[in-house]
Amino acid sequence: MTRRRQVYEGKAKVLFEGPEPGTLVQYFKDDATAFNNKKKGTITGKGVLNNRISEYLMTRLGEVGIPTHFVRRLNMREQLIKEVEIIPLEVVVRNVAAGSLATRLGVAEGTMLPRSIVEFYYKNDELGDPLVSEEHITCFGWANPQEIDELMHLALRINDFLSGLFLGIGIRLVDFKLEFGRWWQNDEMRIILADEISPDSARLWDLKTNEKMDKDRFRRDLGNVAEAYQEVARRLGILPEGGPRDIKGPDTMQ
Structure with missing residues (x-):
């Protein structure tokens, strides 16, 4: 496969040149950061879950007339987006x-x-x-x-x-x-x-217990971070079949 040109790398995502003019490919990493990058770690499967959760929420927002950059999900860790x-x-x-x-x-x-x-x-x-x-x-x-x-x-x-x-x-x-x-x-x-x-x-x-189901579990060392993300995806009805299978970065970044 032809190596794509990397446009930008942030704390949680990498952007690559898209297949069509005016598009980019957004790759979701498992890297986790907090306190302006002072705390760093890895949450296995986070990129897969965030890709699916963001796809779902962006799609639902688009259905009610909110304009978004989301075009479509490409695979477990990547989505096609409009360049802005x-x-x-x-x-x-x-x-x-x-x-x-x-x-x-x-x-x-x-x-x-x-x-x-x-x-x-x-x-x-x-x-x-x-x-x-x-x-x-x-x-x-x-x-x-x-x-x-x-x-x-x-x-x-x-x-x-x-x-x-x-x-x-x-x-x-x-x-x-x-x-x-x-x-x-x-x-x-x-x-x-x-x-x-x-x-x-x-x-x-x-809603009932005030249990945190987000990155605060990582920020505050509360544990079970991946499980919390999985629970959000499960409640949204989008947890990937068999759980958030990991896809190695290099395989999808070529």
């Missing part, structure tokens, strides 16, 4: 106090918020992805006011849909991170959802 210009912001939607919000404001973890909060963080690992305001975003040209409004609108629509979807399978969507990109088609630009939605990028708690 990533907006250098992490858009975080919070429904329950947890993580940095609880620490920063001294709010007890697990406190239900009176309304959903949307926060923006500048994507820069060296700076620790700092929290930024709309003033910062427009001042430094990361997005204009109209784009910020669109990011807010899309983030809240996604939150409404996913909160209901997870509620239906006994999971509380505590908070989650989104990334968006500018996609050009016929000289027209559109902001669409990019990256992934998975237990890597969302806090998911069991």
Whole structure:
């Protein structure tokens, strides 16, 4: 097979040149990181599970009119996506106090918020992805006011849909991170959802027990990380038959 050109490698994914102009292949790794890459590890089968979970959620969002970069899943660890210009912001939607919000404001973890909060963080690992305001975003040209409004609108629509979807399978969507990109088609630009939605990028708690079913199990050394991801996939009805069989990276990256 012809070796594909690698375009980008992040902490959890690798992007390769796609088979058609304007496309990329997104490969999901088993690598796990936390605290801005200070804690590192491997969760066997995580890439397989996140590929399937993100495929399912992106597809469902597309069905209700949310534009996404997802085209189709190629195999257990790869999916075909539209090539976009990533907006250098992490858009975080919070429904329950947890993580940095609880620490920063001294709010007890697990406190239900009176309304959903949307926060923006500048994507820069060296700076620790700092929290930024709309003033910062427009001042430094990361997005204009109209784009910020669109990011807010899309983030809240996604939150409404996913909160209901997870509620239906006994999971509380505590908070989650989104990334968006500018996609050009016929000289027209559109902001669409990019990256992934998975237990890597969302806090998911069991509705009855508040058991954590996401990457916090890795961050906090709670154990059974892979099992938690598998349970999310099982409840969504998409756990690969026979479990998340591992596919060695080099076989799919050629």
